[in-house]
Amino acid sequence: MRLVPAKPTPSRPDMAARFAHPEPSRQPRPPVFPVFLPQAGCPGCCLYCNQPAQTGQALLSATDAPLSDVLARARADVLARPEAAGPVELAFYGGTFTALPAPWPERFLDLAAELRALGRVCRVRCSTRPDAVTPALLADLRARGLDLVELGVQSFQDAALAASRRGYDGATALGACRMVAEAGFSLGVQLLPGLPGMSGPEGVEDFARDVAAVAGLAPGGAPELVRLYPCLVLEGTGLAELWRAGAYAPWELPATVDALARALLTLWGAGVPAARVGLVEQAGLRILAGPRHPALGQMARARALFLHVSGLRATLPAPARTLFVPPRWQGEVLGQGNELAKDYAGLGLKVELWAEAEFGLG
Ligand code: SF4
Known part of the structure; x- marks a missing residue:
């Protein structure tokens, strides 16, 4: 994922914060x-x-x-x-x-x-x-x-x-x-x-x-x-x-x-x-x-990612305006029914999808 102040160009790559999902990768396990x-x-x-x-x-x-x-x-x-x-x-x-x-x-x-x-x-x-x-x-x-x-x-x-x-x-x-x-x-x-x-x-x-x-x-x-x-x-x-x-x-x-x-x-x-x-x-x-919801895990993960992005954004030298996300992470970022879209907007961040290849992942 990338946090950028404006769409990055070859002349402004230094303005982008590029980061992976903060969850540690899991070893493949048997069922x-x-x-x-x-x-x-x-x-x-x-x-x-x-x-x-x-x-x-x-x-x-x-x-x-x-x-x-x-x-x-x-x-x-x-x-x-x-x-x-x-x-x-x-x-x-x-x-x-x-x-x-x-x-x-x-x-x-x-x-x-x-x-x-x-x-x-x-x-x-x-x-x-x-x-x-x-x-x-x-x-x-x-x-x-x-x-x-x-x-x-x-x-x-x-x-x-x-x-x-x-x-x-x-x-x-x-x-x-x-x-x-x-x-x-x-x-x-x-x-x-x-x-x-x-x-x-x-x-x-x-x-x-x-x-x-x-x-x-x-x-x-x-x-x-x-x-x-x-x-x-x-x-x-x-x-x-x-x-x-x-x-x-x-x-x-x-x-x-x-x-x-x-x-x-x-x-x-x-x-x-x-x-x-x-x-x-x-x-x-x-x-x-009690606090039950069929998608409780997804809600918590999406909120965790939001807190991570929010913390990262605060460390950037220039205020980021856009968060670019690979399509497979869209649900993780925006949460159930895009419930976090307003929270990202509240940070002044627009969430946009980018093909994996744009991140060097494709
Ligand atoms: S399974 Fe665990 S929580 Fe349930 S009765 Fe036994 S010790 Fe207690």
């Missing part, structure tokens, strides 16, 4: 094949969580029969994929994998190893809680072939964690991130802006501190991915009861988009991509309140 273990290994049901509604699958008790069923189904489903489609990354999601009762972590990882030996799986990940990892446990799971650990951190702020009854503090969450990276895993971090205890402008600042903490893990312990899930009130949760009682107010959508955009800029600046922004709305998921 993720999720195996859901709804709430298995969890110490209870968290305030905001409704795994059956979020995953579309019934809760598992930690008895052998349901976990055996999941194991058998996962093997059959992976083997049923056409071999020509290539191997997948097997992902054990929806519960606290590292706290599954013995010998279930081993059994699932044995299955992954078996499928890896057959060329059907090339990588294995799991999700878990920050208070469910220890160096010894992680070393064992790493030796058994687990590659990536996604931590449901949610926040590093003690007050928010306490108000959300997570059962651990910020130091534990940060220590777990470091522990995972030091054990040789790729790290994933999930944050939930707008948790109970994170309301108003102070809550937005808390979220910015959370994001800065994640960015601060780079470069040595940089996460491979971050997921940003603004807190929603789901039917059937403790949070729904608090909300009905007037004891919890979710974030508004515009403030959420702005906070997410600022978060993306911080993460991108640290070389950390966001794998997901906003909850995937499964059929059957009843969202009672």
